[in-house]
Amino acid sequence: TQLLEQSPQFLSIQEGENLTVYCNSSSVFSSLQWYRQEPGEGPVLLVTVVTGGEVKKLKRLTFQFGDARKDSSLHITAAQPGDTGLYLCAGARVTGGGNKLTFGTGTQLKVEL
Amino acid sequence: EPEVTQTPSHQVTQMGQEVILRCVPISNHLYFYWYRQILGQKVEFLVSFYNNEISEKSEIFDDQFSVERPDGSNFTLKIRSTKLEDSAMYFCASSRDSNTEAFFGQGTRLTVV
Secondary structure, three states: OOOOEEEOOEEEEEOOOOEEEEEEOOOOOOEEEEEEEOOOOOOEEEEEEOOOOOEEEEOOEEEEEOOOOOEEEEEEOOOOHHHOEEEEEEEEEEEOOEEEEEEOOOEEEEEEO | OOOOEEEOOEEEEOOOOOEEEEEEOOOOOOEEEEEEEOOOOOEEEEEEEEOOEEEEEOOOOOOOEEEEOOOOOOEEEEEOOOOHHHOEEEEEEEEOOOOOOOEEOOOEEEEEO
8 A cells, every 4th residue: 555644744834934845655656746725625736746856846835756756845935824725745656547646644734924 | 727527516415325426527638536535534546437447446436336427528426325434525536648647626525414
């Protein structure tokens, strides 16, 4: 069974602070996706990282895929209240029938004024 | 922007009843998925579907579950005889190819009473 552990599980910070969320696994994935989920809604895709060592930036969010493609991190610079939400990493395993995702345990982020 | 749409947004059903959850995937996508999320838990893979057949299913997806693509646009999940433990958010997702990212619908909240 492939498992993805995220840390921290909960994070409460002040506006303007920086933070990093980690996503770790003992398994290798073909790619890793980061989603954000609001209460009662579906996960919304933020980014996909594919190549070991890859770094992608989305405004104030920086995503990195580990060299061995087993782990990833999400760094947010100068967090804002609008960044509040549940951040999920999901490892993808490609089979003939599609792109099966194994989701992480999630990081609940709260950014306060 | 194309999106995955799911209906209904909330379904309440009595234990033992059949329920059908409906999804309209993104129109040029070829791979379809169902995931579920029990309250407070991780998003879990149920099944993937390609070329009008199931390509992979998890151990959660037992004989009580079935999927169908009855026409060119809809993708349904049927639970034959619902149990209390089937209460969860059910998410439909689709991807264009087997190795491209999946986009999720808003989910159907199923409550079995």
